[in-house]
Amino acid sequence: MSNPRPVNRLRTAAPQPASSRSGRSPRVDSLIRQRPWLLRVGQLLIKLLLLALLISFGWVVLLKYLPVSITPLMISRKMEAKAEGHDSKLYKDWTPYEEISKEAALAVVASEDQAFPRHWGFDFDEIQDAIKENKTRKRPRGASTISQQVAKNVFLWNGRSYLRKGLEVYFTFLIELIWGKERILEVYLNVAETGPLTFGVEAASRRYYGHAAKYLTRTEAARIAAVLPNPRLFSIKKPSAYTQKRTRQISRQMRYLGGRRYLENL
Template sequence: MLRLTRILAKIILWFIGLSLVLVLLFRFVPPPVTATMLMDANGITKDWEPLSNIDRNLVTAVIAAEDGKFCQHTGFDAEAIEQAIERNAAGGRIRGGSTISQQTAKNVFLWQGGGYVRKGFEAWFTFLIEHLWGKRRIMEVYLNVAETGIGTYGAEAGAQRYFNKSAASLTRPEAARMAAALPLPKKRSVSNPTGFTRRYGNTIAARMGVVRRDGLDACVYE
């Protein structure tokens, strides 16, 4: 039992040390590839761009769509998690309560899919990036690794694919349409949105005004 305890302790210490090294490294260096990219049968199209080369409209749009409290929380939105639990308990389509910070931690360091084990790792990495990266770096990495279409990753590759232009010059409607497709980029059309995606994009565009008015994206530009 003592030997097993020592082995487990070494594994835990090794994991903590490795995770700290990776998080500190990716604070300055773009993550070269993610598990999601490697497992994508459609290949990988991506082009890393610093946040200074990504239009603020997209930052505002993803906050409006994904995480209105991004600048207020420290990685976890307790209210959103509680609401997700209540909705899921009522039945129907499973919904998450993940923040942009949690999604970034999952996308960069982990794998897709549920499970309490992955959620536990996700919480650990979310804690680390919130304290070692800060909001601006979290947003920068998120917008560069998020899946924006079939075999397409990041804001720049998505903007080029859908609008034949740089992510540096996205209009409010364009940014809103990209944000509307983020949860299901393989199924929701950005170029010619219809039905729910179109309505959701319009809703996000309207929310963007509130985000900008109330400074809900200010932490990214401080």
């Protein structure tokens, strides 16, 4: 009769330290025991962050299908006009992409973001070029794509900060993922500031040319695009020599890109 095999007690599992069971270091555990409210605050912040992500995602999905009737910039311009005692009426008229002249769509792409059909929200080549040029320029030039401009115009407040820039990156990624290029361009053509209290190419076309955006000519569309860098300084109705020169440059770029065919596969 064989004797039972002795148990090797040296191979039994050693008790785990408290830090490995909680997933935290002893120092963190000690701090939480001394200040238990820290754990509650941390949990609350995580819940708020998750809630904010969920709301922002739902907001972007909703605006994929609904007209963008108001933006923070529109509200800001209206409040400024009221504070100065001026007429604060906003000129805006949401118009579907199909009812806007493709000359207008091509003009803003030729002027603002020629890589728009190809990039995923950010033109890194343009960003690198801007960084190099801004080392010697008195007035720095931006490198924002149309997607970035839509993200900050529709979802964010007016101003400059690291928080706003981070949110701009976040919303740019979301609209590229959820909306797609045609919707982004449609929103841009409707919310871009085109003159004093004037937003979108439809409102600009009716206010300054006297007809719907559907009938914009190449020159008219190029002039609207020419004032976009600063529509409060440059005028569509009374174009300066600079605006006229820029209009001609944009018209040439529209031809070089191949005309309306450039945007066929958005």
